[in-house]
Amino acid sequence: xxxxxxxxxxxxxxxxxxxxxxxxxxxxxxxxxxxxxxxxxxxxxxxxxxxxxxxxxxxxxxxxxxxxxxxxxxxxxxxxxxxxxxxxxxxxxxxxxxxxxxxxxxxxxxxxx
Amino acid sequence: xxxxxxxxxxxxxxxxxxxxxxxxxxxxxxxxxxxxxxxxxxxxxxxxxxxxxxxxxxxxxxxxxxxxxxxxxxxxxxxxxxxxxxxxxxxxxxxxxxxxxxxxxxxxxxxxxxx
Numbered sequence: 605x606x607x608x609x610x611x612x613x614x615x616x617x618x619x620x621x622x623x624x625x626x627x628x629x630x631x632x633x634x635x636x637x638x639x640x641x642x643x644x645x646x647x648x649x650x651x652x653x654x655x656x657x658x659x660x661x662x663x664x665x666x667x668x669x670x671x672x673x674x675x676x677x678x679x680x681x682x683x684x685x686x687x688x689x690x691x692x693x694x695x696x697x698x699x700x701x702x703x704x705x706x707x708x709x710x711x712x713x714x715x716x717x
Numbered sequence: 718x719x720x721x722x723x724x725x726x727x728x729x730x731x732x733x734x735x736x737x738x739x740x741x742x743x744x745x746x747x748x749x750x751x752x753x754x755x756x757x758x759x760x761x762x763x764x765x766x767x768x769x770x771x772x773x774x775x776x777x778x779x780x781x782x783x784x785x786x787x788x789x790x791x792x793x794x795x796x797x798x799x800x801x802x803x804x805x806x807x808x809x810x811x812x813x814x815x816x817x818x819x820x821x822x823x824x825x826x827x828x829x830x831x832x
Contacts, residue, residue: 636819647723647810647825648761655819694760698821704751705812705821709760 606631606697608708616714617685625680625711627695637678638696638705639669648694654678665689690715720744721813723824730801731832738796738827740767740811746791747813751821752784755808767794801831 607630617623629635636655640648652663659671669680678695692712698705720743730736740750748769753761765786766774773786783805785797798805808828812821 638820640823645826645828647721648812648823650820650822653820698819704763704766706763707760 606635606699606706608695608697608706610693610695610708610711612711613709614712614714616716619687619715619717620684623680623682623685623689623713625693625695625713627678627680627708628676629678629695629697630676631697633699636698636705637669637671638698639663639667639678639680640694640696640707641665642692642694642710644691651680651693685713685715687715687717689713721811721822721824723809723811723827725827726825727828727830729830729832732802733800736798736801736829738798738809738811738829740794740796740813740824742792742813742815742822745813745815747794747815748791749814750788750794751812751814752786752794752796753810753812755810755826761810764796769794798829801829803831805829806831 609628638653639651642648651667652661654661654671662668667682692710694710695708696705722741724739750767752764755761763776764779767786767788769788775781788794808826810826812823814821
């Protein structure tokens with residue numbers, strides 16, 4: 605069965621500081637990996653995705669993520685955080701092809717001035 | 718980009734009534750849609766997979782007679798919470814895959830409060 609672990613439930617960073625959100629997955633084959641962001645009371649917005657190819661993927665809003673097969677990880681990074689990045693971030697894994705996606709528990713990001 | 722809408726965005730109802738939530742794909746056809754629920758401070762849990770022209774597939778533990786799903790067309794799926802109770806209060810989100818099925822696009826969600 606597929607699963608996703610986000611070990612950090614809550615992270616606080618200063619505006620302008622770098623950010624890394626951790627994500628580990630369990631999957632029997634090459635996974636389809638996603639990062640979504642959810643603002644309070646809102647739906648989910650896709651930040652980036654990895655299916656194959658270059659293991660460093662670029663997303664929207666200056667985010668990037670690196671797929672490391674050996675570590676079963678897909679960590680999300682941003683070099684300089686903005687106050688508007690405060691939200692909840694979900695890592696997800698799926699099989700593609702109209703199959704279901706499994707989400708991690710989410711990491712809530714707080715940005716302080 | 719792909720857009721998925723949900724209606725209503727907010728609904729408050731009395732215990733025992735039924736509530737219908739619509740999920741529409743606005744600029745693409747979706748033969749499959751997914752329904753999730755999210756409790757406060759928790760992740761999204763898949764409830765069911767809605768398939769156009771056939772019965773929905775429910776996840777283990779989800780009561781299909783309580784959460785009725787109808788995929789009426791290639792752009793519309795509805796979730797009806799029948800005889801709603803306070804414990805059904807939650808945030809319900811739908812999604813639809815596009816671009817060959819690899820990426821799911823999510824609706825803005827519907828917040829249900831059952832009094």
